[in-house]
Amino acid sequence: MNENNYPKLHNATWPGIVGKGPDSEPPIPFDTMLEMTAAAEVDGVKFDGIDIGLLDPHINIDSTDDDIKRLVDKVSGYDLEIGSLVAPIWAGSAMGSKEERATFVEMVRKACHFGQRLRELGIRPSGIVRIDSSSSPQAWDADPEGNSKIIAQTFREACDVAADFGEKLAAEGEICWGGMQSWKTMLETLEAVDRPNMGFQADMAHTLLYTLGYNREQDRILxxxxxxxxxKTLEEALKTITKALRPWTIDFHVAQNDGTVFGSGSHDKTGRHCQALDPNGKLDVVHDAGYWLRDENGVLTKAFKHICWDGCMFPNSVMNNQQTWNDILGTMIKVRNEHGWRE
Structure with a gap:
């Protein structure tokens, strides 16, 4: 039996919302996502926690302190902790008007207040607040240099707000966000922000697409x-992007991808999340997670205390099947056995 107990293993609840809605399938309730996560078990090992999106209809960003306490009681009742949070920043683009950017920063402030309360209530020992540019690559392409400067300035303002709450922000590496759609534009954005509480959220399904140059052909590696x-060539490509972005990585999603893009509901096309055991998956999930969890010399970075599975835009029939979550948990356990540690 492997004795590693870190990083803690979390499941994401926002896949019950992302890609769902009127033009797709109905959202899966938060309580259902919580129950499926808590019920998953492999050889006596269970999930340690959840990462949550502060998004309707799951969680109201304007929750009162009493609402937050009720959430804590509910989640802790399943013997789970809460980790990283997704800030609902999409009402205001990070490269938009003055008013839009102010709205963006205000949503970050609300998310950081929420996160601080969760920490104070003892249920959130680790985690970040996730953001993106809330802008499309196509809009960004109209003025890459100018738009990148505006995004960096908005992110700096958001970082300064987050610092007041003791929070770190992680920019999501996903091909559907302007200024973040390739490994090079993502790196340039992070360097331009230049704040100690600004980092990168790596998702294996999304970062694989970085190697293929979707939405930024000139940054293609493969x-x-x-x-x-x-x-061998795939591994060299993965080493290239992880060498560049690993030093910034403060939040990590284990995921599988079949090398294609996919979108559903109102979500733009991005790296397709595949089931953990999908035979069409292009990643050796357990091995390739090591590129993010270890440095170039194979030494564990221990840069984050938990890792999370993200499986957005799965059909509801898949997400309502308990075996799906057992398979995911089993994969996560293998990642921890291979790249974890004991505390």
């Missing part, structure tokens, strides 16, 4: 018409 059986 050749066009790449042969996925060429594992």
């Amino acid at each position: 050749p066009p018409d790449f042969d996925w059986s060429d594992r």
